[in-house]
Amino acid sequence: MLWNVDLTLVDVAIVSRDAYAEAFRAVTGRPLVKLVPPMGRPDSEIVFETLAVNGIQAEDDHLPRFLSALAAAFADRRGRLAKEGRMMPGARDALKSVSRLDGVVQTVLTGTVKSNAVHKLKAFGLDKYIDFELGGYGEEPYPKATLLQVAQGRAKQRLGTPFTAANTVMIGDSTRDVQAAKIGGAAVIGVASGRSMTSELREAGADLVLPDLSNASEVVAAVAGLTSPAGRKAG
Template sequence: MLWNIDLTLVDVAIVTRDAYAEAFRAVTGRPLVKLVPPLGRPDSEIIFETLAVNGIVAEDGHLPAFISALATAFADRRKRLPKEGRALPGARDALKAVARLDGVVQTVLTGTIKGNAVLKLQAFGLDKYIDFELGGYGEEVYPKATLLQVAQGRAKARLGTPFTAANTVVIGDSARDVQAAKIGGAAMIGVASGRSMEAELRAAGADVVLPDLSNASEVVAAVAGLTSPVVARGPVSPAS
């Protein structure tokens, strides 16, 4: 199972924007005037578009330099995350409940670069449920559908099982997440907690649409209904 992070599990937009502004200045020597909206896109794409709308002609070294600067700027602000950001309602309980399903491994499919993805979830104690080594991240210069296939390949190499729409579930808040799942080969649970309304998620082709994550039983039922076989384990400790 692959979770989107921003506006699905957490909202840390203020800190993210500040980190982008510092990274932009570090790389270009100029203040950031306009940051393009994320819209479910990977950081690599956001970086190129942000450079363009601010009048910077992208060069070969810009992307790696910006990613490095963004990682540093975000890490410098990590203590602000729990103060100025929030875990979305039900996120912790949903992750914990899904962890009880037999055979389920939880990772992330996110536009965020890996280091920042870890920090976002650590800030709210959500990282303990995630296997970060199997995910797809924003520094990998691929569209999100390809990131999904990259993550499926990592899971196959680790677990020895081919991953298809029959045993892969993506959960995210935007129509773009839905499109990535459908193209990349995964079932899709849309959560109307962020960028897209329930009707938009359904129109994009989500298999299940939930208003939010506040009902963990609904999340578990959706995952179980989209994968086979999935059998619940007994209770686990909060740290599991």
């Protein structure tokens, strides 16, 4: 079970922007004027686009330096996450309820770097439901669809079970999440809690779309249905 983080489980956009601004200044020596919107993209992609829109010619060492600076800047602000951010409606109950399903292991597939993903979920007490070692993260040099397959490979190595669209489910709020899941080989539940509307998530190919995570029973039923023989046949 793969969860997107931002606008699916938590919203910490204010803190994230501040961390990006500090990292940008640390790497370029200039103030950040414009930060490109995440829209489901990994930090590695956001970094390059942000450099470009701010008139910085990317060099070979810019990405690793920026990601390192971003992780440090975000860690310095972790105390602000619960105060200035929010947990998305129903996130805790959804994670807790899904964790009770037999055979389910929950991790994340996120555009954010690993350390920041841990800080984001830990701030709201959601980290205890997540196996972070099996996930896929924004500092890894893969598109999100490939990153999903990397996460499946990690799970197979740990658990000894091959993971395919028949036994892998992703939950995300953006059309990019949906597209990555379909290309990478996972069933996908869209939640219209982020910037993508219900109709957009459906058009992108989501197997199911929920308004948010506030109905934990509905989330559990969706996950169970998509991983059951009947659910796979219907899909």
